[in-house]
Amino acid sequence: MIEIRVRRALGPATIETDIRAEGRTLALVGPSGGGKTTILNMIAGLETPDWGRIAFDDVLLFDSDRGVNLAPRERRIGYVFQEPRLFPHYSVAGNLRYGARASAAHKTLVEFDEVVEWLGIGHLLDRRPQKLSGGEKQRVAIGRALLSRPRALLLDEPLSALDEARREEILNLLERLRDRLSIPMVLVSHRLDEVERIAVASAQVEPGRKVTLRV
């Protein structure tokens, strides 16, 4: 069960969502500037809704009525940002392992070697992020999020920076993740055709319109 019912005023516009879904993989689709990233930031705890409630399965992350607002590090939300945000002073292996230490108490989702194999990044482990291509960075960012043992995974425009061949590769990978992992995923994209292959349900995000999704 994914519940994202929030409201946040951003300048003149208001972002409002009413998402309650049993489905595991959701997509938020809409033009840029519509508030998709803001919704992901609110789920991850990087932005605070004016009002609302966010819960994944039976874990409450935010509830304005009850005064619940977990810090980002307590939420265990794996977040793959639109720009990969890899740590430039760590190797690829260091980036991948960064989140594993803090979350050692939690159940392992996938093992390090397994992630490296899935993502095909074994030959990159000693490199610095600056030496990677866009697609390679994206894969490392996905691996880093997975290895932090998240309760859910957020992906912001995971395909937008990639060329056609790389897109296909990441799409296949996301499909495999969806089938293999038991955690919910929320994808954001400005193109519906990019994500409809992966998501079981999608909602339109447009400025000034409430985002509604019931599955």
Add this chain to the structure above:
Amino acid sequence: MTTAEQTAVLLSLRVASVGALASLPFAIAVAYLLARVRFPGRIALDVAVHLPLVLPPVVTGWLLLIEFGRNEPLGAFLERAFGFSFAFRWTGAALAAAVMGFPLMVRAIRLSIEAVDRRLEQAAATLGASRLRIFATVTLPLALPGVFAGLILGFAKAIGEFGATITFVANIPGETQTLATLIYNTTQDPDGAPATWRLTAIAVVIAVVALAGSEGLARGFRASAR
């Protein structure tokens, strides 16, 4: 070079190194607070840190004297509790040098912390890192060039410090007589011109070495960041 001159040069190096290194952790802490934390009294802290930069050094030296003099409350307490004193000792010269260099260190470090991409810190937070761990593993390593720049600036300021030092701990050969305060003496001496020239040359050498060292470090950082 006479023995007195050698003693003064070595003392200057010791005073400046100890002053800069001992104040570095505080400078990093204050720079982080000013760059990243919103708290009441932030502006007051900012002003207090910058005061030694704008006050006449004599005033700073006098303020140190009325705090840490042997008969002043704070100085007497340190002496009683730890058997430690700043008054008219080389440790006092190091304290004066540290206070005078502090604003420069904080400014350099603060700028480099502010330049660290906050989005990387956010990413670390979503990966479960605590504030302390984010600071130690992301913010500080990425701000290191600025930390070293601050250290060099603090050291350079400490080598040249005169007003606060002579006011606070006087000009005692072998204890508080630094390169700067010794040069002051030789300029007052009608026959002091040769000594002044020698000491000036040494001061220039120290300055050039410090600058070359910082430039080399900066290059090293740029190379390793690539």
